[in-house]
Amino acid sequence: MGKPQVVLGVSGGIAAYKACELLRRLTESGHDVRVVPTDSALHFVGEATWAALSGHPVATRVWDDVHQVPHVRIGQHADLVVVAPATADTLARAAHGLADDLLTNTLLTARCPVVFAPAMHTEMWEHAATQENVATLRRRGAVVIEPAVGRLTGVDTGKGRLPDPAEIFEVCRRVLARGTTVADLAGRHVVVSAGGTREPLDPVRFLGNRSSGKQGYALARTAVARGARVTLVAANTGLPDPAGADVVTAGTAEQLREQVVKAAADADVVVMAAAVADFRPAAYAAGKIKKKDGEEPPPLALVRNPDILAEISAHRARPGQLVVGFAAETDDVLANGRAKLARKGCDLLVVNEVGERKAFGTEENEAVVLGADGSETPVPYGPKEALADRIWDLVAARLV
Template sequence: MRILLGITGGIAAYKAANLIRAFTEQGHTVQALPTQNALRFIGKATLEALSGTAIDNDMYQDVHEVRHVELGANADLIVVAPATANFLAKLANGIADDLLMNAILASTSAIYVCPAMHTEMWQNPATQANVATLRARGISVMKPASGRLTGSDTGPGRLPETADIVNFVMGQKPLSGMTVTVTAGGTREPIDQVRFIGNSSSGRMGIEIATAYRDQGALVLLIACNIEIPMPLGVEVIRASTVAELDQAMDNPCDIMVMAAAVSDFRIDKPFKGKLPRGEARTIDLIPTSDLIANFAANHTDTFCIAFALVEDGADVEAVSLEKLSAKGVSAVAGNSIGSLGSESSEITLVTKLGTLKRSGTKIELGKWLVEAIYKIMSKV
């Protein structure tokens, strides 16, 4: 695994040497990226010798290589240790004034932050608000240890021991090592080169499910269909637009497949080449599209497949979901109503051969609940 290790300007920066050694001894490649202030506490030569990689933290050196994008893209995960109060404030507010911050903002990798500072600075409401903001964005912020600080003071704010940081970053989570594919958003089938048949799915439910799987340690592939809202950090994202593109992107083995995308039921037989003139009367012939999740389940019998059923308001969600469970040959069906489209909250009826579960809440809450429920169901199968 390729780890980008950010080191910020606190007295605990010297402990980054032990952290580099610990990660490299586990077989990981470490690219150390200290800030200018960090180099006041630990030498560049030490970091280069331990990591085996050269260090150049000048954002304006070799500008043509776009180094901040390269550093962010090449990292499988990002660890910042120690992280000062100043760094937490900059990250929470997206202030990119050095190479480290630019690399972080240019990356989609999972981020782990290990704060270290004086007790009063850690407990300051501004710092706590910044920590809450980062955690809400899916960034993992480690609680600092208590102990001897700079000078004679003792209290919370000490950088945790190396082994504790490694366990925080690499520790086993319930779904560590599992591969999960989540589809999200809505497909679009072209009528001509500017018009299409689509739907109003925002993709938010699929994004929250992907985020919840990421937080449980899974390796997540998110196939995003025409989604405008930001993608979660720490997941691989593939873009797709049409049913055919989504079908191709899905053709990869995985342990769990969550079909949360709203897939067009029909496509145009012969899309018009160019822009269809307003004045031309035209009959559009529609052809049914393939049932992607049913086909995937038939071809990947070892994968736990979850289909979604969008049901008209007032209809029997459980009955429709049970019918689709059998017809599609999947492991579970999550049923919800049309009213959930574009809404911040929803209700899910989860149907499996073991029974039915229901839960209402925000889409963030439902994403977490669905992942936990599927995990428990898989444990029983």
């Protein structure tokens, strides 16, 4: 089996230089990449750079090597087309089916998955015309990654920044791995919580857990690759923001609850992958708790934290909203999982065994997904992204 054939379209924005990093990641991971820049893109990064990094000559016009019919052949042979950066102009031409250069011809002839990574000023991204063009492309099955928030050209800051190339690469990798042009979560808003909450004891200490957030981030990345609009509520992870996800942060269980409830108001799916502390200290010490010689520490009084999973399951923000919970167990895994599923009232519960080198902080996971309908779906040991995709398979089959 040959290398996956990827077309990297580059349109004319200042973020074009970042596409060089995306190209490097694609080629070094075994993909055969053909770069198709627009004429405007060549004002930012020259043809020689694209040719050297890809190992292929670069054509920008339909009249180059016309005997090979490049405006048809490039798209026909591609396993994936990714446009990064995708300017407002490129999104508009793609949405309206224009074919006035090699890139737009390639987009019209491609029968493979297509990913757009927009980059532009905030006002351009938020303009009604751009939003309609994005909605059109998503409705047709393209994956349009939400731009990041950050520094733009000049002194401006806002939403419209090209996501990190490493994270765009992860989206491309997941889209290729699925091998389908069907974005089965397109038009859906999903909320994913990730990480572990921390409950402060004093200014320097807290009660916490070992959750790294990697499973929740895998759920966010795979949902983006399947076309969803993703809100990721992240608690103390230290991980880079997944491309295309709107990331909000939380520290404590109460802060996580506030953010999840807010985001869930218009969500189709809520996945509670975060490890939320069941208890918090009854009192917070304004100063560091001192160790006194010859004295035992005073007992630590705890109070219950809100049960976020039970709350959002009992009070669905909209009809048909699906809720997925996680259960980390150390013994009697399935029995405890079934009891928790009934107690929490969610639609699916992902049950996994935790312990030394299990689940927390690792790149792999295994689980059994229990359904309120009595179903039981084992997911064998493997990458956390594989478990994430299996969870979304089960969710997509239940969405109405």
